[in-house]
Amino acid sequence: MTSYYEPIVYDVLPQDEGMLLKTVLQKRLGVSRKLMSRLKLTECGIHLNGKRVYISEKVKGGDRIELRMEKETSDDILPEFIPFDILFEDEHLLIVNKPAGLIVHPTHGHYTGTLANGVVHYWHEKGEQVRFRPVHRLDQDTSGVLCVAKNPYVHQHISEQMIQGTVDKYYIAMVHGHPSPSEGVIEGPIDRDPLEPHRRIVTPDGYPARTLYNMLERYVRGSMVQIKLESGRTHQIRVHMSSIGCPLIGDTFYGVDRLITAEFDLNQAIEVNDWMSRQALHASKLSFTHPITGERVTYIAPLPKDLAQLKQQLESEKEKEVE
Incomplete structure (x- = not known):
């Protein structure tokens, strides 16, 4: 049975009335073309007032839009217990304080012993079905704040903020x-x-x-x-x-x-x-707008022992x- 992440919900505003659902998804929720194509192919991807509809449907003020994305796993990453500090976690984001010496993602010749292996193990232990999606990278020997998105919608939004220069x-x-x-x-x-x-x-x-x-x-x-x-x-x-x-x-x-x-x-x-x-x-501080809450969030990692x-x-x- 297919399982899904918690839905992304948007209540249509009065000024949106008469817009195509596709337009609302793009302009109000910032859904990219790639993600929209993916949602259209998903059985429960795009719902309007609890029903699956075409994105050419026109919306009315007060309508409720729900986006549901299938849960994924990083089956190509071996779970491995690796200690790391968690600065923040919710159902959308994982913010870690990466220790120096740890590669972020498996590469050729480094299939284990990475932060990804540790995070996947941590999620397995919690019973969470999540794919490892780092929004950015840090060099192996650089420590500090690193953001991991827990679904493609959040990953897309923070990545776009980085492109626009609004991530500090x-x-x-x-x-x-x-x-x-x-x-x-x-x-x-x-x-x-x-x-x-x-x-x-x-x-x-x-x-x-x-x-x-x-x-x-x-x-x-x-x-x-x-x-x-x-x-x-x-x-x-x-x-x-x-x-x-x-x-x-x-x-x-x-x-x-x-x-x-x-x-x-x-x-x-x-x-x-x-x-x-x-x-x-x-990497001491990371600030961006939370894709779901719309709040400006800041995460700080204290100096590690060697730098102190x-x-x-x-x-x-x-x-x-x-x-």
Whole structure:
């Protein structure tokens, strides 16, 4: 027997009277063409006042529209107990605090030991039938807030918010050196390095990328910086911060050894790198509009233990004044 997620419900407004059901679905509920085609093929997909109808039907004020999506599972992901922190969960969303070192989704050569394996196991234990749908990704060695949608409607809506730039993603990074000015915008197109395909570089022919930064604390041998992404290129923060001479502490791919010149002592920088076993980057805050409630929601992940310890070590040498 087919089972369904809780329906998405919309009560038709008086000003919607006379509209085609299809138009209401697109304009009021934001249903994409792809999802609408999927709902039309589902036996209980689109109902108007409790009855299945064609989307060419005209609606009246007070009519009730219900969208029902079939429950799915990630049968290709093996359930595996993997600890992770849950920041929030409802029937539509799962917000996790991803630990550093954990790959988000199985890839070639990494079929187990990922966050997806852990989440699928968690849902199995709860008896929930849900497919793993991350709305965005974090690098393996980046910790912090990550959003997982529990149905295609929610995934579509948050993805569209990301495209429209209405999702706010904030990071905390510990970097070498001191950004100058202490607050600013980095606009540098990013693309693959032709000599090292796995590496990204700032290049005039790259894809547009924009990063906002603000130095929160200044130390003798580094800075704590808050970063807001306004685009989502691969390795964007690491590439952009390195491009202004402030690579992330612990970053072996875009770190101090990649810089031809530096305003800080290279030997000291290498010593600070030894304090971290990964790049010092944490997704600290995520804000967006909840697709179902329409409320603006914000989720915050505290600094993990390794970054808190690094901060403490850097603070022990903290300069008295921030420029």
